[in-house]
Amino acid sequence: MGREGKNPQTTLSAVWNNPAIRALVVQALVLIGVVLLGIYLVDNTLANMKARGIASGFEFLGRTAGFSIATHLIDYEEANTYGRAFLVGLLNTLLVSVVGIVFATVLGFTIGVARLSNNWLISRLATLYIEIIRNVPLLLQLFFWYFAVLRNLPGPKASIDFYGVVFLNKRGLFTPNPVFGPEIVWSGISLLVAIGFIVCLAYWSRRRRDRRGHSLPVTTISIVILTGVPVMSLWFTDFPIIWELPVLKGFNFRGGTTIIPELVALTLALSLYTASFIAEVVRAGILSVNRGQSEAAYALGLHRTLTLRLVVIPQALRVIIPPLTNQYLNLTKNSSLAAAIAYPDLVLVFAGTTLMQTGQAVEIIAITMSVYLTLSLAIAAGMNLYNRHIALVER
Amino acid sequence: MSQYNLIDNPNSSNRPPVINVGIIGWLRHNLFSSWTNTVLTVVAAGIIYSLFPPLFQWAILDADWSGVSRESCTGKGACWVFIKTWFWHLIFGLYPVDERWRVVLAFGILIVASIPLFIPWFKYKALVGVFLLIGFPVLAYFLFVGDILGMPLVETPLWGGLFLTLVIAGCGIVLSLPLGILLALARRSSMPVLRGLSVAFIELWRGVPLITVLFMASVMFPLFLPEGVNFDKLLRALIAVTLFSAAYMAEVVRGGLQAIPRGQYEAAQSVGLSYWRMMTFVILPQALKHVIPGIVNSFIALFKDTTLVAIIGLFDFLGMLQVARSDPDWLGFAPEGYVFGGLVFWIFCFGMSRYSQYLEKEFRTESQ
Incomplete structure (x- = not known):
């Protein structure tokens, strides 16, 4: 009652207690703090770079690299530029990511389904695999495959021979x-x-089904056509493919494709590791589909294949796809561990060798990070689109 | 007549067919229920047979356990002498032998102090928790670094092995959780500037691999500071690991915050709690309880990720394994080294995941 005389609108505490004003003040303070920190860091960096005589700018991308790269998808030699080396590294990263994703998906789905198997032995084996692989650091697994397994393989003369077509030895994997x-x-x-x-055909068959109510066996027809037509044309043109086999000449294999041991080790480690996570994702997805769903489908008279295809898999995929994409992203990011075993990926070629030679840490780290960031954001955006596409439409 | 047995004579000793019960029934049901199942069983048995006996033979039966040099190893099985010789280096790195008691003492205090947390009837858990989170790190810092109370200084480049791994993981865990909570709160806040900054921070760290963050920490952090100021390699790695895992932690905590119904916020506000009181006493306790599995998963990931510091030249457990493996006296024992290292990491990570399952169960019964 003693406060009656004061107008609450004019006191300082009233202003401070006004949420809108308080929010503005807090935001302004935070923004000023961040900007000041930024200015301080940039200022220090510029001063340091000047003191150490480090150049700035992106001209170095056009200069001659002068180092060689063990494996490259596009033509590259020492006389090429740093820009070209960057591209080679980026492509190597993408190569190992794509190959790793394919293997990890196949293995992960197999193990995920195996873990749910009625067969006691199979499901225990799958559980054992998942629990072991998930709880050991990837870098350690990578070192194991590279230093303990691949580096301990016999030399070219005593290669492990897969039917005289594929050879595995200390120097890598040799395929036709x-x-x-x-x-x-x-x-x-x-x-x-x-x-x-x-x-x-698929389009026409769908129209026909909408009109008449029964469909053609499009999948079977497609498989027949897809395999039949190319084989026929190969036969007519007298099989113009020759498989060039790797042959032991002197101290090494000649001919065929050589896959360097670093790539083999990285692919193995990445796909085995990620497969254990994908297996758990797949298991969760399958378990998420209520049993009543498949029972209802059977009650409607759909047979097993159709129930799986039209009822179970679409619903499971809705749960599986987002974390699966996450695993793909993780695999791509983890492929940067390549630097530890000297596989020439983006990090080793660019944030390693190029940074050593030019000393332009800021630009190089910024480029490297933004490549991964772009990749992540692009995949995340794609995933969001897909999610919207398959999300439940409430009627 | 047998189908009337149940009615005629309830005490009849007719049992279910022997192939449906007991071991045979179990086998039939779980391993040989159909011909595909039988094929799978045979395949699995084949895998087990070709994998485990040789492994057992290598690691246990043919292994060499005693000796001091590589001459004691016959080469038939695993050479655990290698691990034995390097064991204390793998644990302590290059930490001076005479000072190792300090590390042991610190971890001893840690273990003794955390025992009460596992005793259900112990009342002062909060007090112990505060000591573990605030008092212990300070104590441990002075014990590890020294240069006080007559303990000689031990520079961080000498730190290594499992000790260093635990230091990095421990600091990362203790620092990244509060930072992650702040980031999550900022991301859920209604202030656009805070939200934008927090989203940018989180997405930046989550979008790049840890190794580039560590590279950045080792080559760019020195440029950020005024000339002449140089800070420790270990500290740089610690900052990088903490910022990186705080971003992941923030997303986990955000999940928990989103799971709290709006009524909880409104109820807290209607009894006049300020923002921070509402968060500390009402929202966060519930939100964090929801996401304990996620938080522990982040801890496990952080623990595994600490191995990456080996790439920027710190000798953590994996880094020491690399040193041991390339010692000219012990070349060629990489498999033993990595199998041992894998086992150690596995025990830690598997233990953490089991503990999180235990916590989950504990909290579930509490709320029922």
Whole structure:
């Protein structure tokens, strides 16, 4: 009652207790703090760079790199520029990521399903695999495959021989390499025609089903056409593919494709590790589909395949896809561990060798980070689109 | 007549067919229920047979356990002499032998102080928790670094082995949780500037691999500071690991915050709690309880990720394994080294995941 005389609107505490004003003040303070910190860091960095004589800017990308790279998907030699080296590193990162993702997906789905198997032995084996692999650091596994397994393999003369076609030794994995004759163009064209035909067929069959209520066995027809047409065209053109086999000459294999041991080790470690996580994702997805769903489908008279295809898998995928994409992203980011065993990926080539030679830490780390960041954000955006596409539509 | 047995004579000794019960029934049901199942069983048995007996033979039966040099190893099985010789280096790194008691003492205090947390009837858990989170790190810092109370200074480049791994993981865990909570609160806040900054921070760290963050810490942090100020390699790695895992922690905590119904916020506000009181006493206790599995998973990931500091030249447990493996006296024992290292990491990570399952169960019964 003693406060009656004061107008609460004018006191300082009233202003401070006004949430809108308080929010503004807090935000302004935080913003000023962040900007000041930024200015301080940038200022220090510029001063330090000047003191140490480090150049700035991105001109170094056009200068000659002068180092060699063990494996490259595009032509590269020492006389090429740092920019080209960056591209080589980026492609190597993408290569190991894509290969790793394919293997990890296949293995992960297999193990995930195996863990749910009725077979006691199989499900225990899958559990054992998951519990062991998930709880050991990836870098340690990578070192194990590289230093303990691949580096301990015999030399070229005593290679491990897979039916005389594929060879594995200390220097890497040697596989046959297809050499195409000029007539292969016809097979390519026929394959494209076959794909076009199948697309039209699928569209027409769906229209027909909507009209008449029963569909054609499109999948079977597609498989027949997709394998039949190219094989026929290969046969007509007298099989213009020659498999160039790796042959032991002197101290090493010649011919064929050489996959360096670093790549083998990295792919092995990444896909085995990620597979254990994917297996858990798949298991969670399958378990998330209520049993009543498949029972209802059976009650409607759908047989097993159709129940799986139309009822169980679409619902499981809705749960599986987001964490699965996350695992793919993790695998891509983890591929940067390549630097530890000297596989020439983006980090080793660019944030390692190029940084050593030019000393332009800020630019190089910024480029490297933004490559990964772009990759992550792009995949995340794609995933969000897909999620919206398959999200439940409430009626 | 047998189908009437149940009615005619309830005490009849007719049992279910022998192939449906007992071991045979179990086998039939779980391993040989159909022909595909039988094939799978055979395949699994094949895998087990080709994997485990040789492993057992290598690691236990043919292994060499005693001796002091590589001559004691016959080469048939695993050479655990290698691990034995390097054992204390793998634990302490290059920490001076005479000062190792300090590390042992600190971890001893840690273990003794955390025992009460596992005793259900112990009342002063909060007090112990405060000591563990605030008092203990200070104590441990002075014990590890020394240069006080007559203990000689031990520079951080000498730190190594499992000790260093635990230091990095421990600091990362203790620092990244509060930082992550602050980031999550900022991301959920209604102030656009705070929200934007926090989203940018979280997405930046989550979008890049830890190794680039560590590279950044080792080459760019020195540029950030005024000339002449140089700070420790270990501290740089610690900052990098903490910032990195705080971003992941923030997302986990945000999940918990989102799970709290709006009524809880409104109720807290209507009894006149300020923002911070509402968060500390009402929202966060519930939110954090929801996401304990996620938080422990982040801890496990952080623990495994600490191995990456070996790449920027710190000799953590894995770094020491690399040193041991490339010692000219012990070349060629990489498999033993990595198997041992894997086992140690596995025990820690598996233990943590089991503990999180235990906590989950504990809290679930409490709320029922």
